[in-house]
Amino acid sequence: xxxxLRDGEQTQGVSYFPQEKVSVGKALLQSLKVDRIxxxxxxxxxGEKSAVQQLTEWAKDAGHLHxxxxxxxxxxxxxxxxIVESGAQIINLLTKGSLNHCTNQLSKTIEQHIADIKQTVSxxxxxxLSVNVYLEDWSNGYADSPEYVYQxxxxxxxxxxxxxxxxxxxxxxxxxxxxxSLTDMIERFPNIKFNFHPHNDYGLATANSMAAxxxxxxxxxxxxxxxxxxxxxxxxxxxxxVLKDKLGxxxxxxxxxxxxxxxxxxxxxGKRLAANTPIVGADVFTQTAGIHADGDHKGGLxxxxxxxxxxxxxxxxxxxxxxxKASIIKNLEAMEIEISPENQKKLLDKIVKLxxxxxxxxxxxLPFIIAxxxxxxxxxxxxxxxxxxxxxxxxxxxxxxxxRIGDKVFKSSGHGNGGFxxxxxxxxxxxxxxxxxxxxxIDYEVRIPPGGQANALTECVIQWADDAKQFHTRGVNSNxxxxxxxxxxxxxxxxxxxxxxx
Numbered sequence: 001x002x003x004x005l006r007d008g009e010q011t012q013g014v015s016y017f018p019q020e021k022v023s024v025g026k027a028l029l030q031s032l033k034v035d036r037i038x039x040x041x042x043x044x045x046x047g048e049k050s051a052v053q054q055l056t057e058w059a060k061d062a063g064h065l066h067x068x069x070x071x072x073x074x075x076x077x078x079x080x081x082x083i084v085e086s087g088a089q090i091i092n093l094l095t096k097g098s099l100n101h102c103t104n105q106l107s108k109t110i111e112q113h114i115a116d117i118k119q120t121v122s123x124x125x126x127x128x129l130s131v132n133v134y135l136e137d138w139s140n141g142y143a144d145s146p147e148y149v150y151q152x153x154x155x156x157x158x159x160x161x162x163x164x165x166x167x168x169x170x171x172x173x174x175x176x177x178x179x180x181s182l183t184d185m186i187e188r189f190p191n192i193k194f195n196f197h198p199h200n201d202y203g204l205a206t207a208n209s210m211a212a213x214x215x216x217x218x219x220x221x222x223x224x225x226x227x228x229x230x231x232x233x234x235x236x237x238x239x240x241x242v243l244k245d246k247l248g249x250x251x252x253x254x255x256x257x258x259x260x261x262x263x264x265x266x267x268x269x270g271k272r273l274a275a276n277t278p279i280v281g282a283d284v285f286t287q288t289a290g291i292h293a294d295g296d297h298k299g300g301l302x303x304x305x306x307x308x309x310x311x312x313x314x315x316x317x318x319x320x321x322x323x324x325k326a327s328i329i330k331n332l333e334a335m336e337i338e339i340s341p342e343n344q345k346k347l348l349d350k351i352v353k354l355x356x357x358x359x360x361x362x363x364x365x366l367p368f369i370i371a372x373x374x375x376x377x378x379x380x381x382x383x384x385x386x387x388x389x390x391x392x393x394x395x396x397x398x399x400x401x402x403x404r405i406g407d408k409v410f411k412s413s414g415h416g417n418g419g420f421x422x423x424x425x426x427x428x429x430x431x432x433x434x435x436x437x438x439x440x441x442i443d444y445e446v447r448i449p450p451g452g453q454a455n456a457l458t459e460c461v462i463q464w465a466d467d468a469k470q471f472h473t474r475g476v477n478s479n480x481x482x483x484x485x486x487x488x489x490x491x492x493x494x495x496x497x498x499x500x501x502x
Contacts, residue, residue: 001036001195001221002028002236004265006071008227011271018051020268025055027264028224029064031257034236036219038092041071042079049086056087065089069132072124074116080124090130092165093120097135097152099145110148114155121159132163134197139168142181153189163193163219168208171201171231175211182215193218198234200226205234206242213247224265225273225280237262237279245305256312279306285315381406381496384489389419389481397422405434405496419481420444424488436495439466446480460484464491 005021008014016024021039028034040052052070059065065088072079072091083091095117096102102113117133124131133156135141141149153164166185168178178196185194196212198205198221209220220243222236237258243249262280266273275283285308308315328348332339339347386402399422400413410433414425424438431438443463460483463472473494475486 001038001069001219002032002034002223003038003197003221003233004028004223004225004227004236006038006040007221007229007233008223008225008265008269010229011227011232011269014227014269014271016051016268018047018054021051022054022058024224024261024265024268025068026058027257027261029059029067030062031254032261033252033254033257034067035252036067036069038069038071038221039088040086042073042082042091049082052086052088060087071134072120074113074120076116076120077123080120080127080129083129084127089128090132090162091124092132092134093117093124094134094136095152095156096141097138097149097167097169098141099148100140101137102148110151114152117156118159121156121161125160131159131161132165132195133161134165134167136167137169138166139173139177139181140170142185143177149185150188153185153192157189157192163195164189165195165197165221166217167197167221168199169197171199171205173198173208174202174204175207178208178211179215182212182217186216195219195221197221199228200231200233200235203231205232206238209234209239210242210247213243213249225262225269225271225277227265227269227271235278241279241306255310259311259313279311285313380493381500382489382492384485385409387423387482387485389422391419399423399426401426403427403430405430405436408434420484423481423485427488431492436492436499439464439491439495442470443472444484446483448480458483460487462487462491466495 005016005024009016025037025039028037039055040048056065056068059068068088069090069092070083070086070088072083072093074093074095079093080091096106096113099110102108102110106113108116121131121133135149135152138149156164166182173181178198182194182196186192194217196209196217196219198208198212205226209222212220220239221233222239223233224236226232226235226238236253240251240253240258241255244251259280262273273281275281278284328344328351332344383404384401385404388400389397391397396415397417397419398413398415399419401411401423403410403412410430412426412429414422414428416422416425427438441462442465443461445461445463447459447461458478458480459474459476460480461472461474462484463470473487473490475483475488475490477483477486
């Protein structure tokens with residue numbers, strides 16, 4: 001069960017627009033093929049209700065309504081009415097799974113709390129809702145007051161509740177504790193479907209999920225990109241892959257969609273994925289050390305079950321001071337570039353030198369480094385001869401350019417929302433006349449050295465998509481706009497070169 005849209009939205013600084021929530025919900029169910037999704041907390045806001053209504057309307061027509069769940073509270077009819085009005089059919093009722101919470105937060109006895117729960121469950125079922133229950137703070141409750149937990153479950157087990165969901169609310173458990181406690185719960189209540197809801201405060205959420213699966217729980221709760229309160233929940237990408245590879249489970253998850261959904265959630269949540277995030281990070285299928293590239297080149301010596309192709313991705317070989325001859329060969333092969341062994345050595349020396357200077361080198365920089373080494377004009381098909389960009393407060397930006405494409409010089413102008421946008425508009429006419437099309441701009445990232453001066457060099461990295469293949473180019477300039485322009489011109493030079501070769 002994925003709770004990116006409910007528990008994941010409790011990540012500090014994350015708030016989804018209704019259409020974003022609908023888009024992620026559709027992607028999780030249709031593309032990723034998650035079994036269940038938890039999409040909201042009842043009574044949060046009118047905007048939240050609107051988002052859920054849009055999602056449930058789609059889900060009803062698409063046959064997914066039975067997979068959508070909403071967190072509700074022990075408040076008799078208030079949460080239930082909100083959920084019914086939203087069009088959903090399942091309430092995940094938040095009850096107190098520890099004596100500490102029941103006594104000190106609710107100021108009630110367990111008997112009073114059970115009576116309140118039964119009242120809400122009865123009302124929900126009368127309104128046609130299916131009911132699951134969370135035992136909030138169960139991990140501490142089981143450790144500190146197990147008799148309270150047993151008494152609570154005993155009192156609720158015959159109410160027609162579908163799932164009893166056991167959260168490690170504060171992420172305090174270790175794998176052995178998870179296995180032992182869940183084994184006890186399952187043996188004590190063999191007819192109940194237990195779910196495990198981990199948090200990652202100790203960095204153990206994936207390991208704890210494995211332990212819960214081995215203990216025999218009916219379902220595990222995850223989020224995309226490990227979103228969630230504090231250190232987040234369990235990562236769906238990690239848990240699904242581990243269950244399959246290490247425990248032999250069969251899952252409905254479409255692994256080739258994991259990276260796409262991770263990027264979608266990254267975009268909507270505003271929370272950037274670390275480059276080394278397992279499965280979905282930008283660098284996890286990149287070999288940096290030259291010895292690794294050499295091993296792969298000679299026989300796939302550093303390849304495991306976690307192949308990039310499995311997730312619809314590609315392996316790459318980093319260029320920097322640790323690069324080796326095989327790193328260069330692998331990158332040249334990928335770009336279909338052939339140069340002599342002598343020039344390969346010059347290229348490697350140049351890349352190592354740049355790496356020592358902490359320069360960021362991408363595969364798309366290779367043609368320009370090669371051209372520099374060989375004093376070649378092969379990658380100077382397009383040249384910006386002159387460019388003037390003006391911007392003003394509450395005014396459109398304008399760009400006037402003089403551009404050489406091959407042997408022809410163009411003059412053009414454009415207006416846009418910012419200097420780079422104006423440049424792209426000015427670029428449209430020359431490219432059209434030259435029968436050149438622009439790839440889709442996927443991402444635009446500006447990097448400024450921390451603690452640098454106002455005139456410090458700025459690096460702009462732009463990610464493009466062309467024929468379902470993504471690549472990125474970079475530009476470096478003290479002017480942020482011109483750094484973006486350099487990255488764009490670099491991309492166009494590569495495309496022009498490829499067109500001439502073909």
